[in-house]
Amino acid sequence: MSKKEKIAIVGAGAVGSTAAYYLSQDSNLEITVFDYGHGQATKAAAGIISPWFSKRRNKAWYKLARLGADFYPDLAADLEKTGADTSSYQQTGVYLLKKNEEKLQELLDLALSRLEESPIIGQIKLLKASEAQEKFPGLQGFEKLLYASGGARVEGAKLTQILLSASQLSYVNKEVQIQPLGEGYRIDGQIFDKVILATGAWLGQILTPLGFKVDVRPQKGQLRDYYFENLNTDAYPVVMPEGEIDIIPFDNGKISLGASHENDKGFDLTLNQGILDSFQNQAQTYFPHFEAAEQKSARVGIRAYTSDFSPFFGEIAELPGLYVASGLGSTGLTIGPFIGNQLAKMVLGQPTQIDPADYPTNKYIKKSN
Ligand SMILES: Cc1cc2nc3c(=O)[nH]c(=O)nc-3n(C[C@H](O)[C@H](O)[C@H](O)COP(=O)(O)OP(=O)(O)OC[C@H]3O[C@@H](n4cnc5c(N)ncnc54)[C@H](O)[C@@H]3O)c2cc1C
Structure with a gap:
């Protein structure tokens, strides 16, 4: 029997819990979720899904927002197939x-x-x-x-709970740091092949010790x-x-x-x-x-904001196998589950529905000198 690939997800808000749900469908993977929960935007969110009246001219953002809204019924249908509760989205x-x-x-x-x-x-x-x-x-x-x-409206706390309980994974309620190894990453004494940092506004706290400057501020x-x-x-x-x-x-x-x-x-x-x-x-x-x-x-x-109010997600070029998402701002419950789903596809090496190059991580995460 071949060894299972070990995946860690840090942060179990809208992004992390959706990524965990889709990755856990693959029985060749062993998933661990670390979440501190403190200040989480998802469980505090108002939960409004209605991006179509926005006059923001940022086309990449609008595309993500409309696809994010489209994704909710797909997510509900996937949950329904496995008998999970879909009532968090109405x-x-x-x-x-x-x-x-x-x-x-x-x-x-x-x-x-x-x-x-x-x-x-x-x-x-x-x-x-x-x-x-x-x-x-x-x-x-x-x-x-x-x-x-x-x-629509979404109950963020209920949604993450449903996604996590519908997934095969280990859950650790703890604030963690990450240490890059030659190959893989060490978190909380365990070694992982790939990692998703879905840490919302706290991305700077986890990447600054690794020598990066992160353009994400809290609101x-x-x-x-x-x-x-x-x-x-x-x-x-x-x-x-x-x-x-x-x-x-x-x-x-x-x-x-x-x-x-x-x-x-x-x-x-x-x-x-x-x-x-x-x-x-x-x-x-x-x-x-x-x-x-x-x-x-x-x-x-x-909430997490970048200086130009744009969200970003994808792999960090300098750290292969390390994926991030942040900067979702005030529409993060609209776009978060879709981004989590796209990140899961990236980890699995599958094609994504949108091009992550339009939401580049290297614009917001730079090596500090
Ligand atoms: C009051 C409020 C109202 C909102 N209303 C809406 C709305 O109506 N519609 C909408 O679309 N969006 C809304 N949003 C925005 C939306 O909630 C967020 O953008 C979205 O939930 C962000 O999801 P996330 O998964 O990126 O981050 P989060 O939900 O913040 O999750 C990040 C998680 O990572 C954990 N974490 C961070 N660092 C570590 C670490 N080192 N170790 C372990 N865990 C860690 C945190 O504790 C947290 O649980 C609202 C936000 C707020 C605060």
């Missing part, structure tokens, strides 16, 4: 609000122009306030909104979850008003509200109730019931 639709009605028409036209390459957007239409109430009773503070039925994000005993929120659409706040309904009466984008807090994970209270004040314009929630709790996580 296409309940999205409501977009703009103060200026002309902007709604612009967004409608933009989404219609993208519908052919992204049929997943679904039905797109302008709704009057009374029509919008049908799917989200009690929503107010606007005259019209734009609805897209394909918009703190906080949000609050509200629980309503008497609301059946299961099919409520996500609401995206103009500005920082979004309203994200989940199953069983849970509605999340956030999130902050704090660039000056480093890796700080302290909750700031003042910021969360101000979100609640803004959101009451649209849904006055937040005040009456039976229970409230908060989440905080750290």
